[in-house]
Amino acid sequence: MVNPPNRHDPELEPFWDGTEKDELRVQRCSACGAVRWPPRPACFRCGGLEVGWVPAAGCGELYSWTVVARSTLPDFADQVPYVVGVVALEGLPVRVIGRVETDDPWGLQVGIPVTVAFRDHASGVRLPVWLPRARPVGGATGPERRAM
Amino acid sequence: MKNEACIIGVGQTELSSNSGRSVQRLAVEAITAALADANLPASAVDGIVPSPLGPTAEDIIASFGLADVRFTAVPHLGGAGAVASVRLAALAVAGGQADVVLAFVARNGRSGARVDQRVAAAMPGQQFRTNLEYPHGLSTPAQWYSLLCRRHMYEFGTTREQLGAVALTMRRHANLNPAAQMYRRPLTMAEYLASPVIADPYHLYDCCLETDGAAAVLVATSQYAARAGATPVRIEGAAEGHADSADDIGNRRDFFNTGLTKAAPRAFDMAGYGPEDMDFAMIYDCFTFEVIHQLESAGFCALGEGGAFVAGGNIALGGRLPVNPSGGLLSEGHLGGMNHLVEAVRQLRGSCGDRQVPGATRCAVTGWGDLGDGALAVLSTADA
Numbered sequence: 001m002v003n004p005p006n007r008h009d010p011e012l013e014p015f016w017d018g019t020e021k022d023e024l025r026v027q028r029c030s031a032c033g034a035v036r037w038p039p040r041p042a043c044f045r046c047g048g049l050e051v052g053w054v055p056a057a058g059c060g061e062l063y064s065w066t067v068v069a070r071s072t073l074p075d076f077a078d079q080v081p082y083v084v085g086v087v088a089l090e091g092l093p094v095r096v097i098g099r100v101e102t103d104d105p106w107g108l109q110v111g112i113p114v115t116v117a118f119r120d121h122a123s124g125v126r127l128p129v130w131l132p133r134a135r136p137v138g139g140a141t142g143p144e145r146r147a148m
Numbered sequence: 149m150k151n152e153a154c155i156i157g158v159g160q161t162e163l164s165s166n167s168g169r170s171v172q173r174l175a176v177e178a179i180t181a182a183l184a185d186a187n188l189p190a191s192a193v194d195g196i197v198p199s200p201l202g203p204t205a206e207d208i209i210a211s212f213g214l215a216d217v218r219f220t221a222v223p224h225l226g227g228a229g230a231v232a233s234v235r236l237a238a239l240a241v242a243g244g245q246a247d248v249v250l251a252f253v254a255r256n257g258r259s260g261a262r263v264d265q266r267v268a269a270a271m272p273g274q275q276f277r278t279n280l281e282y283p284h285g286l287s288t289p290a291q292w293y294s295l296l297c298r299r300h301m302y303e304f305g306t307t308r309e310q311l312g313a314v315a316l317t318m319r320r321h322a323n324l325n326p327a328a329q330m331y332r333r334p335l336t337m338a339e340y341l342a343s344p345v346i347a348d349p350y351h352l353y354d355c356c357l358e359t360d361g362a363a364a365v366l367v368a369t370s371q372y373a374a375r376a377g378a379t380p381v382r383i384e385g386a387a388e389g390h391a392d393s394a395d396d397i398g399n400r401r402d403f404f405n406t407g408l409t410k411a412a413p414r415a416f417d418m419a420g421y422g423p424e425d426m427d428f429a430m431i432y433d434c435f436t437f438e439v440i441h442q443l444e445s446a447g448f449c450a451l452g453e454g455g456a457f458v459a460g461g462n463i464a465l466g467g468r469l470p471v472n473p474s475g476g477l478l479s480e481g482h483l484g485g486m487n488h489l490v491e492a493v494r495q496l497r498g499s500c501g502d503r504q505v506p507g508a509t510r511c512a513v514t515g516w517g518d519l520g521d522g523a524l525a526v527l528s529t530a531d532a
Contacts, residue, residue, distance in 0.1 A: 006278065
């Protein structure tokens with residue numbers, strides 16, 4: 001495996017602790033409450049060094065995605081085409097990047113709802129991935145453009 | 149530094165997919181050509197700005213036997229690094245820290261360390277790449293930047309045909325440039341649309357070339373240039389900028405507000421000119437959408453209008469703002485954008501033959517890289 005994730009990365013260990021229990025977490029500053037992702041050693045807003053974590057709802061909206069048809073990573077060469085997306089988390093001002101599991105990589109749309117699922121990874125961590133939810137696009141509160 | 153610094157010499161090797169020689173050798177060849185262009189001996193060089201990957205300042209000092217190099221710096225801005233390195237060189241000479249500063253890029257970008265290996269060594273935020281992206285199969289610039297392209301298509305209705313207009317324009321320009329890797333290799337819209345997917349929406353012809361070669365630029369003060377008798381191209385303004393959430397592409401409130409959005413007004417203000425005053429532009433075309441993106445970010449057209457701008461013929465030779473008359477990174481070759489600075493200087497000297505922008509006196513050169521770093525330089529002929 002090329003560059004495997006580090007279960008004991010100083011900033012990410014609490015995140016992996018969460019995914020091990022099928023819980024998606026993001027960082028929240030213990031001083032000012034600012035939510036941030038990816039995890040960092042200090043708060044971008046107040047400079048606070050006390051790091052907290054908050055559980056995310058586990059659902060969100062597909063903000064953008066790519067269909068990878070040529071991978072330079074040996075582990076992925078036989079998995080093409082596959083989808084990697086940017087997911088705007090529901091109720092939190094952050095986006096996460098992750099694999100989108102779908103049988104129809106060419107039929108995705110920006111704004112569709114997605115739900116988190118967890119998969120064991122060969123490196124020993126448990127990875128959050130995203131599943132498109134079966135609900136029609138653009139319902140009462142359709143995807144909003146030019147907004148976080 | 150306005151009006152104090154200028155480019156006094158440029159040099160470039162041939163562009164190929166297999167140079168058959170070392171990156172040190174390529175660097176020496178391009179630097180030797182730049183020195184000849186400036187009519188200077190190697191001993192005149194007392195400052196060096198190498199790129200983060202490739203030959204170091206020490207390699208160059210040793211290769212040329214330079215007696216007393218007194219300024220070095222390495223800009224870490226990925227594809228914005230070439231413009232940033234010329235800016236560093238300009239600051240160094242304007243600040244009296246060196247007389248002649250060499251900026252260069254040398255790489256075996258196709259036969260040696262290819263782009264995925266280079267980003268694995270030099271991309272910012274390695275902790276996030278390793279833990280949060282590679283395990284999901286996201287690992288190349290085509291993949292990262294296609295995320296921006298997709299979002300732009302959604303927000304503004306940008307189409308594959310508009311991306312194709314960039315690819316085809318660059319190819320037509322390359323077909324006027326005998327030194328381009330894609331010279332005499334025409335491309336049609338049907339071929340463009342049918343090309344294999346790399347990272348959708350990016351297909352093969354949305355992606356720049358991977359190139360072996362080297363390019364070098366020499367920077368000095370105007371006073372030095374006058375004493376040396378070199379033909380200067382003035383650096384009227386130059387700036388860099390960094391996106392919010394600089395090491396993570398997903399968490400910018402606005403996907404399209406990146407480093408160039410911040411750098412471009414600074415560089416234009418310093419120059420005392422606006423985008424509308426440019427006779428042509430060298431845009432860092434690592435991917436087709438990046439031309440649209442940077443034309444918008446630098447103020448050549450409004451946000452969301454880049455697709456229509458490129459499809460309307462504005463970026464072709466003879467159009468309102470010819471872009472990359474050389475054929476660009478998409479069709480000339482890719483030396484980290486240093487070849488764009490070489491082309492800019494040659495255009496401003498009027499020495500580009502069939503692809504010459506008639507009467508060109510002023511241009512902008514952009515850089516984009518490392519997930520959102522940006523840089524822009526405004527160059528002009530000395531008598532503009």
